[in-house]
Amino acid sequence: MMHPVTGPSDDTLRLWLLQLLPPAQAALLEERLMHDDALLGRLREAEIDLVDDYSRGELDPVQAHAFRTHRLVDGVQRDNLRAARAWASLREAAADVRVREPAPRETVPMRRLPRATMLGLAAAAGVFVAVALLDWSLHGSMRSDNVATYTLLAATSRGTEASTLRLPPAGVAIRLQVEVAEPTHRYRLFVETQGSRRQIAGGLEPRQLRAYAYVEAQADAALLAPGTHRVLLIDDSDGGEPEHVWDVQVEKNR
Amino acid sequence: MNATAATGAGAFDALLRRLAADDGDPARAYERLRERLLALFRVYLPAESEALTDVVLDRLGKRAGEGVAIDDVRSYALGIARLVLQEARLRASRRHEAQNDPTLRPDPDDEAVAQETEVALRGLNACLDTLDAESRAFILDYYGADGGARIRQRQQLAQARGSTLNALRNRALRLRARIEECLRARLRRQEKS
Numbered sequence: 216m217m218h219p220v221t222g223p224s225d226d227t228l229r230l231w232l233l234q235l236l237p238p239a240q241a242a243l244l245e246e247r248l249m250h251d252d253a254l255l256g257r258l259r260e261a262e263i264d265l266v267d268d269y270s271r272g273e274l275d276p277v278q279a280h281a282f283r284t285h286r287l288v289d290g291v292q293r294d295n296l297r298a299a300r301a302w303a304s305l306r307e308a309a310a311d312v313r314v315r316e317p318a319p320r321e322t323v324p325m326r327r328l329p330r331a332t333m334l335g336l337a338a339a340a341g342v343f344v345a346v347a348l349l350d351w352s353l354h355g356s357m358r359s360d361n362v363a364t365y366t367l368l369a370a371t372s373r374g375t376e377a378s379t380l381r382l383p384p385a386g387v388a389i390r391l392q393v394e395v396a397e398p399t400h401r402y403r404l405f406v407e408t409q410g411s412r413r414q415i416a417g418g419l420e421p422r423q424l425r426a427y428a429y430v431e432a433q434a435d436a437a438l439l440a441p442g443t444h445r446v447l448l449i450d451d452s453d454g455g456e457p458e459h460v461w462d463v464q465v466e467k468n469r
Numbered sequence: 470m471n472a473t474a475a476t477g478a479g480a481f482d483a484l485l486r487r488l489a490a491d492d493g494d495p496a497r498a499y500e501r502l503r504e505r506l507l508a509l510f511r512v513y514l515p516a517e518s519e520a521l522t523d524v525v526l527d528r529l530g531k532r533a534g535e536g537v538a539i540d541d542v543r544s545y546a547l548g549i550a551r552l553v554l555q556e557a558r559l560r561a562s563r564r565h566e567a568q569n570d571p572t573l574r575p576d577p578d579d580e581a582v583a584q585e586t587e588v589a590l591r592g593l594n595a596c597l598d599t600l601d602a603e604s605r606a607f608i609l610d611y612y613g614a615d616g617g618a619r620i621r622q623r624q625q626l627a628q629a630r631g632s633t634l635n636a637l638r639n640r641a642l643r644l645r646a647r648i649e650e651c652l653r654a655r656l657r658r659q660e661k662s
Contacts (some may be wrong), residue, residue, distance in 0.1 A: 234512075298653075399500065
């Protein structure tokens with residue numbers, strides 16, 4: 216049940232959570248959990264999926280009994296079950312919910328919107344945004360260097376169309392602010408041009424603004440000469456596979 | 470043995486110093502170790518996971534303060550965690566009484582569950598409305614299927630976004646934790662009023 220590369224299957228994790236796994240196999244998972252970052256996230260997800268499935272009555276009788284015995288044991292778990300039932304109800308009406316408009320918000324000029332709202336709106340529109348001029352308050356004096364900041368959102372990574380990045384004509388450096396998935400990990404940022412990959416920065420520690428986690432790095436403008444490039448975000452603890460890739464078309468502003 | 474380092478703040482400092490030897494950022498290493506222990510105890514004794522994690526970290530700090538040679542901190546912590554788990558299970562079996570057995574507790578009746586779910590659903594919708602449209606669509610898609618379809622759907626989502634399953638999972642976990650924290654707060658407020 217243990218895959219050498221990807222780790223235990225979802226079914227194995229579920230059996231572990233239900234304490235239905237043989238002790239020797241459970242001991243292996245315990246050891247793995249102490250060293251494998253990915254397993255930590257997968258286990259958390261398996262917990263949520265398990266509660267979701269229980270709330271929908273999708274566990275077989277043995278698993279349902281084990282769930283009640285080992286999982287449904289305190290107020291927190293019962294709260295989780297209540298939330299899971301609400302998610303299940305929501306799912307039944309998902310089609311309606313998906314087309315629902317966001318809750319009405321106060322209309323304010325764009326420049327006065329909080330950054331998180333700006334990013335949310337940008338993500339919703341699926342666009343690549345330059346935010347340097349929109350909100351200087353977030354990083355205070357760090358922004359006195361007049362380096363233009365460009366934000367790369369997860370929602371606009373590969374799979375959407377190439378984004379156009381317009382650089383200032385005389386800029387020698389730009390700052391990239393890049394959304395990351397895991398605020399406690401460290402990241403590296405690369406630019407790839409015609410198959411040649413160069414590192415922009417490494418050991419980047421994310422900052423967090425509510426649900427938005429990001430890293431920032433300053434890149435020599437020469438790395439992003441006019442033309443097509445690919446920007447890659449790599450999680451240090453994720454085996455070198457890019458977490459996100461952005462195709463960008465760089466143009467010089469006149 | 471260093472008596473000061475083996476207790477309280479001394480033990481904590483000793484643990485941070487030991488973690489600093491492996492990682493330049495001991496605070497981050499401490500948090501990661503704590504997360505792992507919490508996850509481990511959530512598997513076996515979810516109701517006591519926080520308290521048991523603190524016990525392990527405290528004992529680990531004491532060992533570090535006593536100057537015990539700890540080659541691999543995480544493996545050493547796991548060893549302590551297994552002992553702590555054994556002790557906790559023993560305590561639980563001693564105080565176990567039939568009336569406390571959750572399997573013997575009657576399930577709430579269907580009507581009560583339906584009412585409770587309706588209240589929670591209203592809260593969930595309100596909490597989802599605090600997200601931007603893209604995040605809301607994402608989280609509903611991510612948790613929008615089950616069984617084999619669940620895995621396929623998540624793979625398709627990752628592919629469509631040019632992302633990895635790991636990255637997608639981490640984002641979904643963060644969003645779901647935030648939403649459920651919001652939901653719990655709303656439900657608590659309602660229960661009080």
